[in-house]
Amino acid sequence: xxxxxxxxxxxxxxxxxxxxxxxxxxxxxxxxxxxxxxxxxxxxxxxxxxxxxxxxxxxxxxxxxxxxxxxxxxxxxxxxxxxxxxxxxxxxxxxxxxxxxxxxxxxxxxxxxxxxxxxxxxxxxxxxxxxxxxxxxxxxxxxxxxxxx
Amino acid sequence: xxxxxxxxxxxxxxxxxxxxxxxxxxxxxxxxxxxxxxxxxxxxxxxxxxxxxxxxxxxxxxxxxxxxxxxxxxxxxxxxxxxxxxxxxxxxxxxxxxxxxxxxxxxxxxxxxxxxxxxxxxxxxxxxxx
Numbered sequence: 001x002x003x004x005x006x007x008x009x010x011x012x013x014x015x016x017x018x019x020x021x022x023x024x025x026x027x028x029x030x031x032x033x034x035x036x037x038x039x040x041x042x043x044x045x046x047x048x049x050x051x052x053x054x055x056x057x058x059x060x061x062x063x064x065x066x067x068x069x070x071x072x073x074x075x076x077x078x079x080x081x082x083x084x085x086x087x088x089x090x091x092x093x094x095x096x097x098x099x100x101x102x103x104x105x106x107x108x109x110x111x112x113x114x115x116x117x118x119x120x121x122x123x124x125x126x127x128x129x130x131x132x133x134x135x136x137x138x139x140x141x142x143x144x145x146x147x148x149x
Numbered sequence: 150x151x152x153x154x155x156x157x158x159x160x161x162x163x164x165x166x167x168x169x170x171x172x173x174x175x176x177x178x179x180x181x182x183x184x185x186x187x188x189x190x191x192x193x194x195x196x197x198x199x200x201x202x203x204x205x206x207x208x209x210x211x212x213x214x215x216x217x218x219x220x221x222x223x224x225x226x227x228x229x230x231x232x233x234x235x236x237x238x239x240x241x242x243x244x245x246x247x248x249x250x251x252x253x254x255x256x257x258x259x260x261x262x263x264x265x266x267x268x269x270x271x272x273x274x275x276x277x278x279x
Contacts, residue, residue, distance in 0.1 A: 128166075
């Protein structure tokens with residue numbers, strides 16, 4: 001993904017694909033949680049019931065943030081100047097969520113083997129978001145410098 | 150060639166990120182409080198948990214309605230094929246089973262009840278209360 005350019009960032013291209021797919025995943029999950037919390041609770045391919053009983057209101061609350069992240073990322077997909085803000089917003093949420101997993105694992109809410117399950121889906125993907133955010137920030141800055149010269 | 154690689158990498162990263170929201174709640178046995186079948190016999194809804202055959206049933210009695218939660222050996226919620234309930238020896242009436250629980254109104258003054266659930270091809274699961 002060549003992102004350093006002396007031109008204005010394109011509103012289509014590799015970053016549009018990344019943002020578009022990430023937005024679609026967040027929107028799909030958020031809308032599922034909002035539309036049918038009970039169905040999401042049972043049918044998500046994970047052991048959600050293992051972490052406690054269903055609270056439909058809380059599932060919908062969390063669905064709001066997933067849907068909101070999806071909307072912001074969708075805007076970022078087609079409006080390059082919003083991309084860094086959108087990605088930092090998503091990274092902030094997923095980073096905070098990963099810290100909650102660390103905290104709950106350390107205090108024993110999760111069984112000892114939880115690290116193994118969380119390693120790639122929670123911590124690995126959050127690290128990927130941090131790397132992508134740093135990359136986007138760096139390429140934005142390099143692009144601005146090139147345009148001002 | 151460089152553009153093809155860039156778009157391929159973007160698609161791979163994008164697909165990984167697409168799946169990310171669905172993977173925040175643990176895979177497989179992740180988040181399970183117990184290590185295996187029948188290792189978790191805690192009531193999760195403030196009721197009384199009983200084991201019948203290989204199933205967990207949690208009954209929550211309120212003053213005017215009764216909730217019933219059904220789960221398998223790993224405490225994964227189940228929906229029975231059929232469910233009926235009778236109070237104080239009266240006739241059985243079908244339970245209203247929502248996505249993860251049954252809620253039935255409790256007749257005023259009812260002292261006892263009897264659930265009958267078809268969960269699998271075996272005999273029905275019978276739960277008496279209190």
